[in-house]
Amino acid sequence: MISKERLLDAIREAGAKDYAVFAPVAKDAGVMLEEIDDPASINFDHVLTVNTLKDVGLPRVEALAEFDRDARTMEAIRDDDGKVLVFGSRPCDAAAQKILDAILIGEITDSRYAARRERMVMMTLACSTADDACFCSSMGYGPHDPTGSDVLLLPKGTEFIVRSHTPRGEEFLRELGMTPDADVEGDPPPELKRKVETGGLKEKLDKNFDDPIWNSVSENCVSCGACFYMCPTCHCFDVIDESGLSRGRRLRLWDTCSFAGFTKMASHQPRVGRHARYRQRIMHKFKYTVDNVNLVACVGDGRCIRACPYGVDLCEVLEALVGNE
Numbered sequence: 349m350i351s352k353e354r355l356l357d358a359i360r361e362a363g364a365k366d367y368a369v370f371a372p373v374a375k376d377a378g379v380m381l382e383e384i385d386d387p388a389s390i391n392f393d394h395v396l397t398v399n400t401l402k403d404v405g406l407p408r409v410e411a412l413a414e415f416d417r418d419a420r421t422m423e424a425i426r427d428d429d430g431k432v433l434v435f436g437s438r439p440c441d442a443a444a445q446k447i448l449d450a451i452l453i454g455e456i457t458d459s460r461y462a463a464r465r466e467r468m469v470m471m472t473l474a475c476s477t478a479d480d481a482c483f484c485s486s487m488g489y490g491p492h493d494p495t496g497s498d499v500l501l502l503p504k505g506t507e508f509i510v511r512s513h514t515p516r517g518e519e520f521l522r523e524l525g526m527t528p529d530a531d532v533e534g535d536p537p538p539e540l541k542r543k544v545e546t547g548g549l550k551e552k553l554d555k556n557f558d559d560p561i562w563n564s565v566s567e568n569c570v571s572c573g574a575c576f577y578m579c580p581t582c583h584c585f586d587v588i589d590e591s592g593l594s595r596g597r598r599l600r601l602w603d604t605c606s607f608a609g610f611t612k613m614a615s616h617q618p619r620v621g622r623h624a625r626y627r628q629r630i631m632h633k634f635k636y637t638v639d640n641v642n643l644v645a646c647v648g649d650g651r652c653i654r655a656c657p658y659g660v661d662l663c664e665v666l667e668a669l670v671g672n673e
């Protein structure tokens with residue numbers, strides 16, 4: 349087991365060994381996952397960070413290249429070298445990273461994401477508390493689930509049990525002189541009040557593309573995109589040029605199927621109406637990703653429920669879809 353003080357010393361040591369350290373820090377907008385200089389600033393008491401690990405592997409704005417029209421040159425910009433420690437994310441966010449890995453590293457690989465993942469170690473902090481929006485257990489995970497974590501820290505009183513779950517985690521612990529704990533049990537995980545039954549959902553989605561239920565489940569959605577920006581598994585992006593008369597940069601930015609301009613073609617918009625865009629978001633998570641990589645692209649962290657300004661509740665939507673005949 350390790351005390352909080354010793355843990356903070358280990359994070360300091362990782363910084364001294366040239367790891368860029370990302371960790372939860374309290375800000376005006378809530379607890380954010382950010383690059384830190386001082387481990388003393390780490391917040392241990394939050395349920396979830398506002399933003400997710402997605403910010404580290406797939407930044408919301410990323411410069412891909414610089415160009416100069418007059419000189420007729422274009423140079424790629426890469427920032428994917430150097431080691432990264434992500435400390436203190438929750439198990440649902442680590443599980444989401446595993447889903448992003450399956451989507452972005454495979455038959456077609458996003459080389460920038462893959463390079464960032466290659467140099468990233470995830471030291472996850474198991475949950476001591478949950479709130480009314482958490483439903484990770486219903487999605488096959490849990491407050492102490494190790495999926496996606498290289499190292500999982502399980503709370504036990506004021507200390508932490510250290511478990512490594514990957515060769516990368518073992519190597520990282522060795523590098524910092526830490527020893528994983530074997531047969532020690534941590535504090536029990538928090539009980540999740542919220543549960544949703546999704547049995548049969550995929551079969552329903554396989555055949556209900558044109559069902560009128562999409563109008564009713566999306567009637568409060570205004571296509572603001574907040575649920576996308578908060579979601580740890582949504583990963584769509586756009587590529588734009590930001591330029592003056594001669595020089596400029598090619599940028600990659602997060603984008604979402606919630607927006608009316610997303611997938612707009614020269615001739616028309618194939619997803620007319622908010623119900624079609626909301627359907628795309630649900631289909632992408634609960635059908636298309638299952639078809640493509642055999643994983644549901646939702647970990648039940650509930651961020652979309654907390655974020656929606658109009659009270660669209662994913663669990664209620666899933667229940668309505670499962671119960672629909």
Ligand code: SF4
Nearest residue numbers: 569570572573575656
């Ligand atoms: S946050 Fe709510 S209103 Fe905004 S796009 Fe998502 S479901 Fe629609």
Ligand code: SF4
Nearest residue numbers: 579646647649650652
């Ligand atoms: S859809 Fe909602 S609950 Fe599922 S992973 Fe995304 S934000 Fe979390």
